[in-house]
Amino acid sequence: MSETRKTIENVPCTFCGCLCDDLIIEIEDGQIVKNTNGCAISKEKLLGCNENRLLQPLINGSPVSLDDAIQHVAEIIASSRRLLIYGLSSTENDAHREAYKIAELVRGVVDNTSSVCHGPTILGVQSSGEPNAMLAEVRNRSDLIIYWGSNPAxxxxxxxxxxxxxxxxxxKDPKEDREIWLVDIRRTTTARMVNKFIQINPASDLEVLLTLRALVRGHVLDVDEVGGLKIDQLKEMAEHMKSAKYGTLFFGLGLTQSRGSHRNIDAAIRLIQDLSAHTKWTMMPMRGHYNVAGANKTSTWMTGYPYAVDYARGYPRYQPGEYTAVDILANGEADALLNIASDPVAHFPIDAVEHIKKIPVINIDPKINMTSKLAEVNxxxxxxxxECDGAATRMDGLPIYLKKVIDPPEGILPDREILRMIYNSLMKVLKK
Ligand code: SF4
Incomplete structure (x- = not known):
């Protein structure tokens, strides 16, 4: 074995919202050579961390020094009237803090990727409450698990x-003591891992949830079928849910991004509340990016609101649908974009991407992606x-401390330091 080989245990995986913190990472000659415990995605992320890298600051595709790039970024931001700062869910919490400081300084808008994933979950929670739990509690107690509109496999x-x-x-024996259901509009790979797959009609989540609520509350319904399910099947589901000792509903974008949106979440929360009159039920969003839950938390600590925050009046205001990144772009409002650790060009609707093409884009990211191809400054x-430490928040709200396991390529800094440099440079440009 090489003398430079070392092993680091209990490393958190920074890919999805599970933030699995039990990876065993082996390093040889400064490179990751083995990832034990990680899933296939995790192995690809860690072992392939050098692939497709951005290795040098670029202005219009030409290599420049970091100082020159920072100066150019400060000039773009200083001359903008409606800066949009977006992303943040795939970086750590200290970087978020620096991004909010820039937004406040130039009276810009700051949004994170939850506006295109679990934003409706936040709206549902704001109107109906958050019957949340910790993952460890679910593992220790839950005897009925439902995945709804989510494909964890x-x-x-x-x-x-x-x-x-x-x-x-x-x-004691998960096969015997725990039942798993999947509710979805199609049979996904997760269906192979569950005890019961319940297929509902597309866009019928809201009516199915409301029907279950009515049945749990003891109402008699004069219908034969709802959302593709026979009423007897729904009655059986409701009775089974009431008889669980501890139920948990995990839900994904199939619920938040289908017809009904935040009303679906509102109905799901109310169903959990109704069930909790009979037994114990909790629910949890299946957060995608590893620190999207952290982006909501840091935004709330710093601005008072979880996403879609506008500083135009000098103080934070919150309006999903107006200050959310897609809307600000599709409405042609933003005149510069500072993108941090995300790829909006790959994921946003065409109207928003068309506007991104018209404005200066500053892109801070470890990798080449579709946004980096359009960016004026990378x-x-x-x-x-x-390659750097920090903190992130797991899907159940638990803070997890991230480890630095190898050095970044030479001259490459963490997001938080780059953003701090931009802030300092911006202060100088604005004082001139
Ligand atoms: S990708 Fe997700 S599930 Fe896989 S190891 Fe990483 S955090 Fe865990």
Whole structure:
């Protein structure tokens, strides 16, 4: 074995919202050579961390020094009237803090990727409450698990093996003591891992949830079928849910981004509240990016609001649908974009992308992506949780401390330091 080989245990995986913090990473000659415990996505992320890297600051595709890039960024931001800062969910919490400081300084808008994933979850929680739990509690106690509009086998590969098909304090044999259901509009790969797959019609989540609520509350319904399910099947579901000792509903974008949007979440929360009149039920969003829950938390600490924050009046205001990134872009409002650790060009609707093409884009990211191809300025950054430390928030709200396991490529800094440099440079430009 090489003398330079070393092993680091309990490393958190910075890919999905599970933030699995039990990876064993082996390093040889400064490179990651083995990832034990990580799923296939995690192995690809860590072992392939050098692939497709941005390695030098670029202005219009030409290499420049970091100082020149920062100066150019400060000039773009200083001359903008409606800066949009976007992304943040794939970087650590200290970087978020620096981004909010820039937004406040120039009276810009700051939004994170939750506006295109679990934003409706936040709206539902704001109107109806948050019947949340910790993943460890679910593993220890939950005897009925429902995944709704979520495909963890593909998006959160260790969610089921690490928390659900594992024994817990009161679940001695998960095969016997715990039941898993999947509610979705199509049979996904997760269907192979559950006890019961319940297929509903597309866009019928709201009516199915409201029907379950009515049945749990004891109402008699004069219908034969709702959302593709026979009323007897729905009655059986409601009775089974009432008889669980501890139920948990995990839900994904199939619920937040289908017809009904935040009303679906509102209905799901009310269903959990109704069930809790009979037994114990909790629910949890299957957060995608590893620190999207952290982006909501840091935004709330710093601005009072979880996403879609506008500083135009000098103080933060919150208006999803108006100050959300897609809307600000599609309405042609933003005149500069500072993108941090995300790829809006790959994921936003065409109207928003068409506007991105018209404005100066500053892109801070470790990797080449579709946004970097359009950016006027690219600044490469270290990968949080691999090349720099920090903190992030798991899908259940638990803070997890990220480890630096290898050095970043030479001259490449963490997002938080790049953003701090931009802030300092911006202060000088604005004082001139
Ligand atoms: S489930 Fe998610 S956090 Fe866990 S190892 Fe896989 S990608 Fe990483």
């Amino acid at each position: 593909a998006a959160h590969p260790r969610h089921i093996p690490r928390y659900i098909k594992k024994e817990g304090e009161y679940i 600044i490469p950054s270290a990968i949080a949780g691999i």
